[in-house]
Amino acid sequence: MTGMTSTGRADRTVTMREVAERAGVSVTTVSHVVNDKAGARIGAEARARVQQAVVDLGYRPNVLAKNLVQGTSAFIGLVADSIATTPFAGQIIRGAQEEAWRHGHVLLVANTEADEAAERDALAMMLEYKVRGILYSTWTHRATQLPPALAETDHVLVNCYAPGTATRAVVPDEVAGGRSATALLLAQGHRRIAFVNTTSPSPAREGRLQGYREAHAEAGVEVDEALVLDASPEQEGGYGAAERILALGATGVFCHNDRVAMGLYDALRERGLRVPRDMAVVGFDNQEVIAGHLRPPLSTVALPHYELGAAGVRVLLGEQRVEPGASLRVACPVIARDSISAR
Amino acid sequence: MTGMTSTGRADRTVTMREVAERAGVSVTTVSHVVNDKAGARIGAEARARVQQAVVDLGYRPNVLAKNLVQGTSAFIGLVADSIATTPFAGQIIRGAQEEAWRHGHVLLVANTEADEAAERDALAMMLEYKVRGILYSTWTHRATQLPPALAETDHVLVNCYAPGTATRAVVPDEVAGGRSATALLLAQGHRRIAFVNTTSPSPAREGRLQGYREAHAEAGVEVDEALVLDASPEQEGGYGAAERILALGATGVFCHNDRVAMGLYDALRERGLRVPRDMAVVGFDNQEVIAGHLRPPLSTVALPHYELGAAGVRVLLGEQRVEPGASLRVACPVIARDSISAR
DNA sequence: AGTCCCTGATCAAACGATTGATCACGAGGA
């Protein structure tokens, strides 16, 4: 426990008692000084001696001991079904971590890769660490079932929701996002706007479609249902949808996501068509690696992953109120680039 | 501390003493049963009573208390200069987290976004939690300076290194990676292979170039230095390099990364050229969103981010030995797709 | 001189576990 490591560093851990001895005071006094305890009466001289001893010895308080006696921990658990299969899931973590940090809390992360046993273990571990609460998040926005252990502590759902329960959730506002994306094209004067939706049922599919319709309604433009297509939500889907889109006489396309848009770009280019002159394109997700660097850069709507994580923490800590069973909808910001009007 | 929350869940935390009382035994006995303590003599009957009490009460051991008395914590700190600016930094976290988990440890993550104050805070927090050690990681593979606080505990560098120190590091094997990428093209019979390197000095730049040379040497092919170009390491760089590459009469290109390759694809397509018929292309990074979904899918070399994180943990825990001051080089796997030979 | 009240600091009991030492007791051996 004590001694030198292979790298020659002393790893003796300095305790409060040692500080007290060196400063010639009691541990109580040290505690008071270190924590700047309000209402504690410490003489200027003793205070100085303690502070000196702290730096001399390189004392670091032991948070675990502190937590133990205070009965509170500053841990927040984050369980994710997949940390990094997708680029932006990381942003949820980052948002949660930074927000937790701001409130003096520490994030305990576990990725379960949708493995039920791993999930059970992760939850058990978090409960053993007496977390203040748990954020349960999924990679895609979707409905989910809650593991029973979650009931043992406070919890908030992030990027998912549990229908029919009293659980609070934080999710992206798909409808408003779809509306924004469509409005972007409508504002450029487009009237025949194709929507390449995903084939898989999800809040994103339903929500963005509804947004597409609402935007048309707001602009007083009738929707031609034939313009709404389905395609697999990847480059291949967009590539394959090009033919149909062109046949429909659309002048603008709202793609379910940026990858679909990327595939569509390829297909258009192969036909000698230019974006946005021959076809205006809007994506969804703002997947940095893609959207910002296509030719021309893609207009899109961002999924607020960072904000989802951060808001989740705020809800958990009671900083932001959400009714039991309700979902907090986080706005999806519009990122306008050159794919809708040449500059 | 005790009571009902807004979600109607009891958050009373059950202690070992309560289990002991219900089972009619001492806490010592409970401890022995719960931990399956070898050498402890417990009668079958008492053991059963304890186990029953544990499930009845829903007891969860308090790890913090356990750590305190045992003087060890199961925490490993991971400080990253940027968790999610890049898609794959998340993989380092995932690798570290899962490997830590496998060894019964828990990861404490902090992202500092290259902010020195944040970094100091993060390190302080980790030291206060009495971490077993710290993984210090950077987003790009590069040399770095170590913050002083790192010396207070055991540590390993991940994806970076500190020249002139005794610190151990885990980094990708850039040279071997560059060699593999080039060999892929050489094996297809290409003899004039352009290399679009990055403009910014880095181990990646130097290493991959060296690998490019070594592969040629191994194949007995002379390198025409004119074939080695520099370009900004993004889509734009690849797009802009196309002209020069074509002028050089190259039949294959090794791009510094997948994004460069993506830009090059665009430029080639605009000229009516096909990959790989007219030009074979190899990337680097295996950035999933891009490489797997270009047309045709891009052959590339993967950066082993997951492995870097996992290996970092193993080195820290002494599972894998690395000499002080040395770097463990992790292989970069080749991902062969259709961009080098049509199928 | 006695009382009251600050001020500055210490005492000692927690917190929830682990663990070496100890104990009660009945069986087996001499």
Next chain:
DNA sequence: TCCTCGTGATCAATCGTTTGATCAGGGACT
């Protein structure tokens, strides 16, 4: 009958803090 030994379980100290209660020693006031 006495001693030893093995079994099953408990005692009590400990880990590094926090915190309400307590204390010593002066003034200031009556």
